[in-house]
Amino acid sequence: xxxxxxxxxxxxxxxxxxxxxxxxxxxxxxxxxxxxxxxxxxxxxxxxxxxxxxxxxxxxxxxxxxxxxxxxxxxxxxxxxxxxxxxxxxxxxxxxxxxxxxxxxxxxxxxxxxxxxxxxxxxxxxxxxxxxxxxxxxxxxxxxxxxxxxxxxxxxxxxxxxxxxxxxxxxxxxxxxxxxxxxxxxxxxxxxxxxxxxxxxxxxxxxxxxxxxxxxxxxxxxxxxxxxxxxxxxxxxxxxxxxxxxxxxxxxxxxxxxxxxxxxxxxxxxxxxxxxxxxxxxxxxxxx
Amino acid sequence: xxxxxxxxxxxxxxxxxxxxxxxxxxxxxxxxxxxxxxxxxxxxxxxxxxxxxxxxxxxxxxxxxxxxxxxxxxxxxxxxxxxxxxxxxxxxxxxxxxxxxxxxxxxxxxxxxxxxxxxxxxxxxxxxxxxxxxxxxxxxxxxxxxxxxxxxxxxxxxxxxxxxxxxxxxxxxxxxxxxxxxxxxxxxxxxxxxxxxxxxxxxxxxxxxxxxxxxxxxxxxxxxxxxxxxxxxxxxxxxxxxxxxxxxxxxxxxxxxxxxxxxxxxxxxxxxxxxxxxxxxxxxxxxxxxx
Numbered sequence: 360x361x362x363x364x365x366x367x368x369x370x371x372x373x374x375x376x377x378x379x380x381x382x383x384x385x386x387x388x389x390x391x392x393x394x395x396x397x398x399x400x401x402x403x404x405x406x407x408x409x410x411x412x413x414x415x416x417x418x419x420x421x422x423x424x425x426x427x428x429x430x431x432x433x434x435x436x437x438x439x440x441x442x443x444x445x446x447x448x449x450x451x452x453x454x455x456x457x458x459x460x461x462x463x464x465x466x467x468x469x470x471x472x473x474x475x476x477x478x479x480x481x482x483x484x485x486x487x488x489x490x491x492x493x494x495x496x497x498x499x500x501x502x503x504x505x506x507x508x509x510x511x512x513x514x515x516x517x518x519x520x521x522x523x524x525x526x527x528x529x530x531x532x533x534x535x536x537x538x539x540x541x542x543x544x545x546x547x548x549x550x551x552x553x554x555x556x557x558x559x560x561x562x563x564x565x566x567x568x569x570x571x572x573x574x575x576x577x578x579x580x581x582x583x584x585x586x587x588x589x590x591x592x593x594x595x596x597x598x599x600x601x602x603x604x605x606x607x608x609x610x611x612x613x614x615x616x617x618x619x620x621x622x623x624x625x626x627x628x629x630x631x632x633x634x635x636x637x638x639x640x641x642x643x644x645x646x647x
Numbered sequence: 648x649x650x651x652x653x654x655x656x657x658x659x660x661x662x663x664x665x666x667x668x669x670x671x672x673x674x675x676x677x678x679x680x681x682x683x684x685x686x687x688x689x690x691x692x693x694x695x696x697x698x699x700x701x702x703x704x705x706x707x708x709x710x711x712x713x714x715x716x717x718x719x720x721x722x723x724x725x726x727x728x729x730x731x732x733x734x735x736x737x738x739x740x741x742x743x744x745x746x747x748x749x750x751x752x753x754x755x756x757x758x759x760x761x762x763x764x765x766x767x768x769x770x771x772x773x774x775x776x777x778x779x780x781x782x783x784x785x786x787x788x789x790x791x792x793x794x795x796x797x798x799x800x801x802x803x804x805x806x807x808x809x810x811x812x813x814x815x816x817x818x819x820x821x822x823x824x825x826x827x828x829x830x831x832x833x834x835x836x837x838x839x840x841x842x843x844x845x846x847x848x849x850x851x852x853x854x855x856x857x858x859x860x861x862x863x864x865x866x867x868x869x870x871x872x873x874x875x876x877x878x879x880x881x882x883x884x885x886x887x888x889x890x891x892x893x894x895x896x897x898x899x900x901x902x903x904x905x906x907x908x909x910x911x912x913x914x915x916x917x918x919x920x921x922x923x924x925x926x927x928x929x930x931x932x933x934x935x936x937x938x
Contacts, residue, residue, distance in 0.1 A: 367686045369658010369822040374847065398823035399656055399854060401847040439707060439749045460727055460748030499857040502794065502826035531658045531822055532685030538743060538789045555908050556663065560686040567788045571743065584905045608875070608900065615876035617846035 360642045361525040363395075363544035367560030367567075369531035371550045372580035372604070375614060377528035378405040379621045383631045385490035389523045393515050394494040395540040396530040397480060397507045403494050404617045408487025414514075416495065417476035418506040420454040421464045427471035434463035434472055443472070455502055480507045482514060491519070504536040512543050524638075533560075533567045541568070546641060547575040548601065548634070554585035561589060565598065576637065578630070581606035601637050602630035648808045649836040649937050650801075652682075654820035654828060654859075656851030661871040662841045664904050664914055665926065666819040667692040671913040672930045674777050676814050680804035681783040682797045682831040683821040684768065692913050695773030695781050703770050703784065705795045707747040707762040709740045715759035722751035722760060743789055768796050772803060780807050794826035801831065815937075822851075824858050832862050837937055839895065839929075840868040844879035849886065856890060865936065866892045869929055873897035893936065895929040898922060 364377045374396070381392035394402040421434070421443060428450060434443045435450075442456035443463045454477050464472045479501045485492040495511040497504055508530075519525060529540040541547050547568055551561040561577070568575045576599035579589055583606040593600045604610075605626055613620055620627040653666045667689055670679045681689040709730070711722070716738060723731040723738060730744035731751065752760040767790040775781045782804040784796050804816045820831040832838065838859050842852040852868070859866055868887050873880045880897065887894050899922060907917035915923045 368688070369686070371659060398825045398828075399847075399851040401657070401850060404846040404850060437750070437753060439747060458746050458748055460746060460750050461725070462748055462750035462753065465725070466750075466753065497824065499824060499854060500861055502829050504823075504825045532793075533788060534685050534786055534793045534827075535789070535791050536825070554905055555691050555911070556686075556688040559688055559691060563686060563788075570788045584902060586909050611845075611872070611875055611900070615843075615845035615848075615879055 360546070360638065360645070361527065361544045362638060363527040363529050363541040363547045364550060365529040365537055365541055365547055365564060366531055366550045367533055367564035368551065368557055371552045371557060373531070373550050374401045374405070374528055375580070375620065376548065376550050376578060377526055378402050379619055379627060380631055380634060381490055381526045382406065382619055383621050384524055384635060385488065390489070390526065391491040391493065391515065391519050391523055392526045392528065393511065394528045395508050395511060396528055397495045397497040397504050398530060400494050400496050402492065402528050405619055406485070406487050406490065406492045408485035408490070408492055410483060411486050412484040414482050415478050416480045416482050416507050416510045418479050419459045419474040420457045420477045421452055421472040422475040423450040423452055424471045424473065427469045429469055431468065433466055433468065437462045437466050459506065479503070482511055504530065505539045508536060508539040516543070533563045537567065538571065541571065541573060544573065545645065546638065547573050549575055549577050550580055551577060551589055552581045552585065553579055553587070553589045557585070558588045558592065565596070576601045578634065579603045599637070602633045604630050648805065648814060648816065650805070650816045650818060650834055651837045651839065651933060652818040652820055652831055652835040653839045653841060654831065654855060655822060655841045656824065656855030657842070657848050658822035660841045660843045660848060661904060663688045663819055664908060665841055665869065666817060667913045668915045668926050669930050670777055670817055671915050672927055673815065673817065675779050677779060677817045678804045678808040678813050679775065679779065679781040680800050680816055680818045681781065682800050682818050682827065684784045684786045684793050684796045684800065684827065685821055687783055687785065689781070689819050690783055692908065692911060693775040693777065693781055695771065695775050695783065697771050697773050699772040701770045702766050703768045703796055703799060704764045705767045706765055706791055707749060708742055708745045708765045709749070709751050709760050710763050711738055711740055712759050712761060713737060715757045717757050719756060721754055721756065725750050725754055746791070767791065770796070770799055770803065772807070779813070782807065794830040797827045797830040824855050828855070828858065832859065832864065835862070835864050837933060838864050838866045839933065840866060840892070842868060842870055842883060843872045844870060844876045844883055849879060849883055852883065853886065856892070867895040867933060867936070868892050869895045869898060871898045872900040875900045893932070895932055896925045898925055
């Protein structure tokens with residue numbers, strides 16, 4: 360089963376839940392945690408393992424071969440992203456604008472724009488006791504997270520079959536990186552906090568999940584601060600509320616030094632047990 | 648006119664609460680731009696009236712006209728985004744996957760594919776409770792091109808600032824280091840980084856600062872919840888020193904952040920103690936630097 364941990368608002372506890380849930384599940388089942396928040400990957404600050412594999416990740420971009428070019432202008436015409444521009448006797452390629460659609464390259468009548476690799480980040484795989492951990496990291500200055508997320512999903516799906524529980528720590532927001540990160544998941548857990556910002560962004564995330572046709576549930580983090588809006592909303596909308604984790608300065612302090620919580624904070628463990636139970640029940644239903 | 652951009656790398660460090668407080672302190676001297684278009688929250692504190700709404704179109708999406716389609720499958724062959732589905736024997740475009748590159752339309756032998764402009768969101772211009780304007784937006788679900796919507800919001804805000812002779816545009820940015828953040832940084836005069844003394848707060852601060860450095864913009868930093876972990880705070884402070892980032896303030900871990908939000912107020916309206924004083928000092932320091 361593949362579970363994505365997402366949220367509209369940033370900083371609600373996605374990484375906290377992803378790392379603790381993964382480590383806890385790994386005690387009893389084959390589990391892999393995948394950090395897909397490639398812009399700011401944080402899971403690795405809480406999961407310490409030994410490196411078993413690493414590779415660079417590339418996207419494909421066209422490269423101009425001057426000798427072959429006849430300056431017919433077709434490449435510029437065929438690029439919807441203004442990533443290929445003809446300036447007098449020069450074809451300029453802007454890799455950061457390129458979406459790797461191959462149109463310019465394949466439509467070029469003289470093969471003057473072959474596609475070449477451009478590094479956008481790297482992927483690392485770690486092993487930590489029973490848990491496997493995969494992290495991808497976008498190079499600073501690269502703007503597109505989606506190709507790196509897609510490559511990471513490919514890697515994970517080749518390495519780990521359906522016997523594994525896969526947890527995806529997703530990026531915040533509701534735009535393209537989140538869509539990509541949750542695309543492969545059987546179930547999405549939306550982590551929120553019971554505040555006006557948390558509630559507002561949760562509604563956006565719920566809209567997104569509904570439009571994608573994903574099944575999803577909610578975990579409330581920092582329960583006790585703020586108000587009851589989130590909880591009431593989940594009841595009204597019939598959204599399963601998987602667990603609540605109380606607001607506590609002690610939890611925040613442990614988090615600040617990069618420690619997992621569930622072995623030391625009984626109520627976090629309690630929340631994880633509830634979530635595991637829910638996921639198991641779901642998995643059985645899916646199997647039927 | 649100068650542009651102040653507030654970002655954080657990591658989400659949930661208090662960026663929006665602080666930006667809204669700065670907006671309150673600055674009053675009529677500024678135009679506010681909420682560039683966190685993915686999860687725009689500033690309107691919850693600043694009471695915008697949504698005076699003007701404009702649909703925002705960006706990019707295209709392929710659409711297959713079934714009457715003209717001869718089921719040759721060439722579109723599916725060239726699509727690198729898995730955006731051509733076969734539903735009940737017919738080729739259809741999966742809108743979520745379509746990047747709008749237009750390749751399929753170009754090679755379709757019967758010209759059965761058309762590109763449609765896509766509405767990716769809405770852009771609003773509002774009067775807010777501080778007596779000035781705010782430009783904000785709502786990105787459509789799963790929409791691409793949030794970077795372009797960010798640019799749109801910023802440009803509208805700058806335009807307003809020019810017309811009404813305002814000194815500053817105050818920008819609330821989004822988390823991360825990707826396209827919306829890059830877009831919000833371009834043209835900025837000063838960047839305020841909001842961080843927290845946690846392993847992830849510092850990690851993300853360092854990454855986002857690498858990006859800021861590429862733009863060569865003068866930068867200040869506020870450490871929120873500074874008393875949560877004194878050791879980490881010291882670590883953040885020495886990072887700031889080593890990079891010559893102006894240390895604007897250490898704010899205490901204070902539930903007034905949340906309480907103010909719940910009551911629909913900015914911190915400086917809700918709290919009348921040390922917290923507000925520190926925020927006010929940070930804003931004054933920022934203005935001093937920009938003089």
